[in-house]
Amino acid sequence: MNRFLDWLDDRSGIRGIVKEALYEKVPGGARWRYVWGSCLTFAFFTQVVTGTLLWMSYSPSAQTAWESVYFIQYEVWGGWFLRGVHHYMAQAMIVLLVLHLMQVMIDGAYKAPRELNFWFGIALLGVTLALSLTGYLLPWDQKGFWATAVATNLIAEVPLIGPILQKIVVGGVEYGHQTITRFFALHAGILPAALVGLVVGHIYLFRKHGIHVKEPRPKKDSYFWPDQILKDGVACLAVMLAVIILTLYFKGAPLGPPADPSNEFPARPEWYFLFLFQLLKYVPAFWGAVIIPLVLGLLIFIQPFLGASRKGHQFNIGFWWCLLAGAAGLTFLAFSEDRSNSNHGAAVKEAEWQANRVVQIAQEEGIPPAGAVTLLRKDHENRGRRIFAAHCASCHRYNGHDGRGYSVEEDPSAPELAGFASQEWLTKLLNYEHYTSLEYFGGTAFKDGTMAKKVLQKFDKEEQELLPQVAILLSDLAELPYQESLTEEKRESLMDIFYDDLACIDCHDIDSEGEGSAPDLTGYGSKKWMTDFIINPEHERFYGKKNDRMPAFGRDNKLTSEEIEIVVDWIRLRPAEK
């Protein structure tokens, strides 16, 4: 071994290089406050290695980016863990950058003769943030897609060249293949190369000027190896553990539903950009994207000179604390505004639902070449919710919301439809109090109609006790997928109640030729009954002229017959939530 090392050293001078690297003098001895640079190097190294591994399975295009990330997350052996480490290490890097920067500021390590290195550090901060921003888009999920669209729109604010610059970055006017390929080249090629170059310069300059010692010196001088390296290593280990814990706790990095420009999503950047996001609520985009960064950038640039005087140094430290506090405050505001906004919560839940749904379909059916977004667009369950929200929820509710989970401000003006025609739903319908409440017909003309005033309200106690039996009978006609059907005997005995005991047949028909004055209940709640009803509730079989504002969706082509079928299937699919 020694002979080989001698041979190698003879030809490369490797011993000298290693010695120089390890035996850097640490005046005042090894200290914990010096570990941040090494931690950042470790974090970046992790990103390079995990990023390259991800690269082996990632495919940058509008039809394969989400799909390949799905593949990594759900099908590749250990892929979820790899993604998790890359994702959370990126966030750890931001935290470490702030810690490193604050240590440099507080210790005064940015002052002469280290101005140049300070600027290198600030440039590194910028490159790292750019890496985060570009990486956010690569999974091509709703979150990345909508949030990055905001970021690239800000580019257009740059005077003169903004719009051209934006087109170059986006690869055109609209987001597509070219956006991903360009972002990927930036994220995995240009930016890491820039970062490596800057790090080399940063470390060279650091070595040239040596460690800036914070006085008083706690101990006698020592060397980088092994004392400081041990401290650095332990700190890196802590970072590593934190990342592992986050990865295990959140089961890897999140993956939203596939990007879809026709499917709205509340764009939010990653948490460390939230302060900028919040700022744009208060200042014009031009200020947020150009003026403020420019002024701050200039101020930061001259900080090493300001720091020459005692007061200047104090100003610099104060400046950074203010900047951090401002960012923290804005971040807090962004979070709390979102938390108190129930629609945002619903939108997040909706996106989660879509993400889970698309994964479920992808696992069952596979992803077609046109991409996973087509799975959601074709999915009847997803479309059912959306059709209901768009066409039904202005009057009806579904479990109290609009079908997708969004609350609706106005009171409902038509019955709640979750669990429509189920035994529970009908039992409540046949109770006068419920019938005339907003949950059923309270918002319609029917609350003062014959059924309410002359039938339900007039039943005596004995008759009222029979009503749940009628509910069971009618519900059986619906043939709901989640309810068992009645035996023939049971049905006949219930029919007796319908015909004789309560004489419902006087107005409502079941399997009879006559035209009752109230809706025909033959096949009530079944797929056919509901479809016919939605096509035209004004038909004589249903409300006829008594119809109160329910549109004839099929007659005026408000909905296609396919859409009606989808929404009917969707309403009938499952019982109401308790």
Added chain:
Amino acid sequence: MTQKANTKKECPETAKKCCSEDSRRKFIVVSTVTVSAACGLFPLASGITTVFDPVKKSSGKQEKVPWTKVAPLRNLSEDGKPAKFEVILEQVKDAWTTYKNVPVGAVYLARDGDEVTAFNLKCPHLGCAVDYRSKSNDYFCPCHNSTFGLDGSVTDLESPSPRGLDTMDTKVEEGVVWIRFQQFRPNISDKVPLS
């Protein structure tokens, strides 16, 4: 870490050994090397399994090869002259994409009465596409000049191919030729299906 070093300092005392600077240094060096190694290996360790994913997924899995429709029997010449046909599978999964009705390869089919022989288009040497030469009535690989007879066997001893053309199971039902389409490991003398 200062704390840790201190406890180590006390350690030799309890063991009634001399608390030398050497043992402290040795402890620090060992710890440093261990910690550095852990940090250095972590990134690769966190994702190396993904690299071996294809090996893990295919090993030991011998899935039953499905029957696939290739062509009507009447499209095959009755004199036994081979013809090339595309093999289209109903469903093929390529990593994250599932294709429907997609060509996955080609075969030569040759008819002998109601029996049909199917040869995989790929040369068993290194996988080039083999041509049928009507002039010499044999199969010829244009890459490394392997030649095969109509029965698929290697005809020229100079041929680099270690085995004859790969046959696959065939059957004829209601005038349609079906095959079990498979690929085989190249450049070995035995015919071993790829999995």
